[in-house]
Amino acid sequence: MSDTPLRLVIFDVDGTLVDSQADILGAMHLAFSAEGLATPPRDQVLGVVGLSLDVLMPQLAPQADPDTHSRLVQGYKDSYMQLRALSGAAQSSPLYPGARDVLEALQAQPDTLLGVATGKSRRGLDKLIEGHGLHGLFVTQQVADFHPSKPHPAMLHSALSETGVRAEHAVMVGDTSFDMDMAAAAGIAGIGVGWGYHSADRLGAAAHTIESFAALVPLLDSIWSD
Known part of the structure; x- marks a missing residue:
């Protein structure tokens, strides 16, 4: 032994x-656009990758209210899933x-x-x-x-x-x-x-x-x- x-x-x-940055950036753009908000710059988005979504969204959208943050989180999740489904996880990430x-x-x-x-x-x-x-x-x-x-x-x-x-x-x-x-x-x-x-x-x-x-x-x- x-x-x-x-x-x-x-x-x-x-x-x-x-x-996975292509899908991360794409999903973030779709989520922010759905709320009528400008998408944060690439470096800012990638700079918070690794944080949980409920923590990172207030950092990316500090002027938004909690309800908007919640919608951004869900919008990101839904958009990420849709983008991944288009090409498959192995291709997209x-x-x-x-x-x-x-x-x-x-x-x-x-x-x-x-x-x-x-x-x-x-x-x-x-x-x-x-x-x-x-x-x-x-x-x-x-x-x-x-x-x-x-x-x-x-x-x-x-x-x-x-x-x-x-x-x-x-x-x-x-x-x-x-x-x-x-x-x-x-x-x-x-x-x-x-x-x-x-x-x-x-x-x-x-x-x-x-x-x-x-x-x-x-x-x-x-x-x-x-």
Whole structure:
């Protein structure tokens, strides 16, 4: 029996595993247009990706009232679902280069578990997993339906609880400051990625950074070599 401790690699989804910005921007435009509001600039929208919708809409539309925020949330959800249905999840939210190979390589390690912690809804994550054929990869799946928005550490606390992995044996891989701040709050090492929606200068809470998926497995080997 292996004396290696069980390890957990938790991934953010949008901007980390998949590039969903086309549908995010398209759905946001449709939602705002339906309310007669100007769509926020691209950088502003991508800057809040990762937050739960009920948290990010007041940031994107600070002058709107709560009822309008609620309609924007629902309008975004409906529009995103419609856009995804047009081309399918795999086409509308493609995996970043190297993502599938790394996920499969990590899954093949007997002492490594995989999880996700995402601002997506349960429905949205299920559609993505189905579209990319990722069934069975993620043993713990934390979604926005059941937790406070990132960077609150509730998602990561639940992931550790569900898997029985200690915080020092887990990492959080993500592209935003929300992911890195969440990891720090949970006592988990954050690995910031350079291909997502937040620039490197916003990932100050990251313990490590990588510029490609190919760098992840060697980094984890280094982190866990002690």
